Amino acid sequence: MVGYQLHSGFNTMQLQAQSLCVARSGKDVLSGVSFSVNAGEVYALLGGNGAGKSTTLLSVLGFLPIASGRIRISNKEVSCDIAAARQAISYLPESASLYEHLNANENLDYFLQLAGNATCQQAMSAALDQVSLAPEVRLKKLRTYSKGMRQKVAIALAILRDTDILLLDEPTSGLDPSAIDEFHHTVRELANKGKAILMVTHDVYGACQVADKIGLLHGGTLVGEFSATDNERINTETVHRAFSATAHTSKTTLATQGP
Amino acid sequence: MSVLNVFTREVKFAAKDRTLWLWLIVVLLLSTLAVGSGFIEVKHQNATIQRLIDADKQDRLTEFETVKSWGSAAYYGFHLTYAAPSNFAYAAMGLRDTQPWKHRVRMLALEGQIYERDVGNPSVALIGRFDFAFLAAFIMPLILILLLHDLKASEKTAGRFYLIEATVGQPLFFWLLRASLRAGALFLSLVAPLVIAGIIARTVPATLALASLLVFAYLIFWTMLCFLTSAWRRSGSVILMSLFALWIGTAVLVPAGAKLAIDRWVPVPAGADILMLQRETVNAAWDLPKDVTMQTFFTGHPEWASYTPLKNSFDWPWYYAFQQVGDEKTGHLTAAYNNGRLLRARLTAWASFLAPPSLLERSLQWLAETDMNASLRYEKKVRAYHSKLREFYYPYLFGNEPFDKAALKNIPDF
Numbered sequence: 001m002v003g004y005q006l007h008s009g010f011n012t013m014q015l016q017a018q019s020l021c022v023a024r025s026g027k028d029v030l031s032g033v034s035f036s037v038n039a040g041e042v043y044a045l046l047g048g049n050g051a052g053k054s055t056t057l058l059s060v061l062g063f064l065p066i067a068s069g070r071i072r073i074s075n076k077e078v079s080c081d082i083a084a085a086r087q088a089i090s091y092l093p094e095s096a097s098l099y100e101h102l103n104a105n106e107n108l109d110y111f112l113q114l115a116g117n118a119t120c121q122q123a124m125s126a127a128l129d130q131v132s133l134a135p136e137v138r139l140k141k142l143r144t145y146s147k148g149m150r151q152k153v154a155i156a157l158a159i160l161r162d163t164d165i166l167l168l169d170e171p172t173s174g175l176d177p178s179a180i181d182e183f184h185h186t187v188r189e190l191a192n193k194g195k196a197i198l199m200v201t202h203d204v205y206g207a208c209q210v211a212d213k214i215g216l217l218h219g220g221t222l223v224g225e226f227s228a229t230d231n232e233r234i235n236t237e238t239v240h241r242a243f244s245a246t247a248h249t250s251k252t253t254l255a256t257q258g259p
Numbered sequence: 260m261s262v263l264n265v266f267t268r269e270v271k272f273a274a275k276d277r278t279l280w281l282w283l284i285v286v287l288l289l290s291t292l293a294v295g296s297g298f299i300e301v302k303h304q305n306a307t308i309q310r311l312i313d314a315d316k317q318d319r320l321t322e323f324e325t326v327k328s329w330g331s332a333a334y335y336g337f338h339l340t341y342a343a344p345s346n347f348a349y350a351a352m353g354l355r356d357t358q359p360w361k362h363r364v365r366m367l368a369l370e371g372q373i374y375e376r377d378v379g380n381p382s383v384a385l386i387g388r389f390d391f392a393f394l395a396a397f398i399m400p401l402i403l404i405l406l407l408h409d410l411k412a413s414e415k416t417a418g419r420f421y422l423i424e425a426t427v428g429q430p431l432f433f434w435l436l437r438a439s440l441r442a443g444a445l446f447l448s449l450v451a452p453l454v455i456a457g458i459i460a461r462t463v464p465a466t467l468a469l470a471s472l473l474v475f476a477y478l479i480f481w482t483m484l485c486f487l488t489s490a491w492r493r494s495g496s497v498i499l500m501s502l503f504a505l506w507i508g509t510a511v512l513v514p515a516g517a518k519l520a521i522d523r524w525v526p527v528p529a530g531a532d533i534l535m536l537q538r539e540t541v542n543a544a545w546d547l548p549k550d551v552t553m554q555t556f557f558t559g560h561p562e563w564a565s566y567t568p569l570k571n572s573f574d575w576p577w578y579y580a581f582q583q584v585g586d587e588k589t590g591h592l593t594a595a596y597n598n599g600r601l602l603r604a605r606l607t608a609w610a611s612f613l614a615p616p617s618l619l620e621r622s623l624q625w626l627a628e629t630d631m632n633a634s635l636r637y638e639k640k641v642r643a644y645h646s647k648l649r650e651f652y653y654p655y656l657f658g659n660e661p662f663d664k665a666a667l668k669n670i671p672d673f
Contacts, residue, residue, distance in 0.1 A: 058421065061421065061424075061425050063421060063424065063425075083428055083429070086424075086425045086426075087428070089425065091421065091422055091425040091426070092422075093418050093419070093421055093422050094418065095418050097417045097418045097419060098419070099419075101275055101276065101277060102275060106275070110268070110272055111422075111426055113264075113268045114268075114423065114426045114427045114433070115426045115427070115428075116428060161426075
């Protein structure tokens with residue numbers, strides 16, 4: 001497994017959630033969740049099914065109304081200008097499925113135009129190189145791609161959008177170990193370029209490998225937070241024990257995830 | 260990014276959508292079929308009219324060679340009346356399938372003749388014609404529903420919805436543009452055969468433009484319905500079922516309910532009653548003393564009161580007098596029948612504002628002059644022509660004028 005260089009030296013706070021409470025269908029799904037992600041930092045929200053991970057991301061994007069608390073993007077309230085907040089964010093949904101009737105280049109071109117970004121063939125090729133998508137498949141329709149290849153195109157899109165913040169929803173779900181490793185490498189590269197990255201995952205091992213901070217989410221509450229230091233990555237065992245403890249607390253069985 | 264660039268982007272994107280192309284081809288084929296069948300029917304009707312005009316003239320010439328009196332000339336002389344299809348009728352055949360548009364009338368009682376029509380298959384009449392008006396009003400909403408109901412739901416299923424919403428600056432404009440482009444493409448596929456047929460048929464450009472505008476407005480209505488419903492946070496199948504229910508309501512239930520209510524509220528005498536009364540009056544006249552019939556006739560037509568019928572032999576003026584008395588006896592029923600039909604048509608027109616498919620179909624039939632008003636206008640023309648025939652023959656008949664075959668050339672044309 002590749003060891004990554006953590007802490008890129010950026011200190012600007014890009015994304016901040018304070019005492020976030022969200023209710024869906026009259027039921028509290030997030031209660032007092034607070035965290036922050038600085039520029040150059042990878043923050044992994046770790047939790048089992050129904051912990052509130054995806055809800056957190058959708059709240060940051062302004063898709064879910066916040067009952068109380070606040071979310072700030074570059075020190076601006078998301079609720080004040082959702083469109084501006086979204087402009088600052090690249091979002092990679094779980095199992096991102098781009099258009100199957102388009103090839104990789106066409107998908108990138110279309111979504112970049114949607115975002116109002118200028119499209120450049122060279123930049124697209126460079127991004128696809130960066131995610132290691134073989135050149136010979138780039139002109140094939142996405143319907144012929146494996147899940148990992150599709151994910152690579154989606155990551156290339158996030159790279160090309162060149163936003164300050166990246167939100168990644170279960171980005172390694174369904175990928176094979178080597179693809180996960182490549183993905184983590186790309187994420188670290190992006191963080192090293194100053195991007196603030198918030199990823200939600202239930203992959204304890206992967207999160208410990210790539211993240212500077214890990215927030216352990218359980219039942220809509222942030223029950224623990226772990227940080228890496230300049231010299232030491234987050235200890236997988238510690239996080240795993242905490243993760244398992246939350247599972248036992250709720251009497252539910254959470255599969256321990258690993259690459 | 261300029262609006263033009265955004266538009267171009269979405270056009271390029273839509274152009275790569277095979278499902279959209281499939282529907283465009285289907286609509287183009289259906290429209291071509293509908294317009295083509297209407298075009299062929301109009302051509303057939305025009306050819307029939309032309310053939311009948313020629314045959315009618317020839318037939319009268321043959322009959323008039325042997326007639327020896329004004330009475331027999333009026334009796335044996337048939338006259339063609341017709342309502343030629345308008346040059347937009349190919350788009351909406353309307354009541355031309357069920358109401359008569361051609362007659363051969365003679366100077367007998369008119370009411371028995373005016374409701375005559377060609378024998379048609381009632382099952383076919385019940386199904387109705389697959390014309391452009393039917394396609395645009397009833398089929399197109401279904402195609403739009405199929406194409407647009409999962410505008411957002413399909414993206415949610417594919418996991419792209421939040422990605423798109425988070426990426427585009429103005430999601431509302433984006434979805435609206437995506438829906439409008441698809442509806443616009445369908446509109447062009449639908450209207451192209453109509454316009455081409457219109458150019459061939461030399462349809463008045465304003466009529467074509469108005470028809471296209473009506474169809475356009477109608478498709479916008481359904482596009483907006485689909486668009487608004489697609490925003491509903493439900494699965495594609497729930498949205499699809501809801502839109503189908505809306506279609507059934509507006510295309511079937513409301514028109515059917517309105518027809519039942521209007522028919523009940525506006526009673527109309529049966530055509531058979533008119534025919535029976537007229538026939539009974541005419542037949543009864545044979546057994547009445549001629550003076551009784553003539554006095555009834557002279558009450559309405561005092562200008563011929565000086566005429567005295569032959570007492571002991573058949574008398575043509577008396578014969579035509581009781582024919583007219585038969586018509587006049589049914590006058591109140593005929594007026595009630597026509598007024599009732601007109602009132603029903605007006606009320607149905609108002610009710611169709613609650614049923615957009617019917618509203619569009621009726622509007623296109625109005626433009627094509629194939630609606631109830633056009634049918635009643637034709638009947639009025641036939642009545643007026645029949646009156647002209649009487650005005651031509653009566654001075655000769657009741658004035659005891661000697662028969663002059665050459666004067667038959669002056670019989671008024673329809």
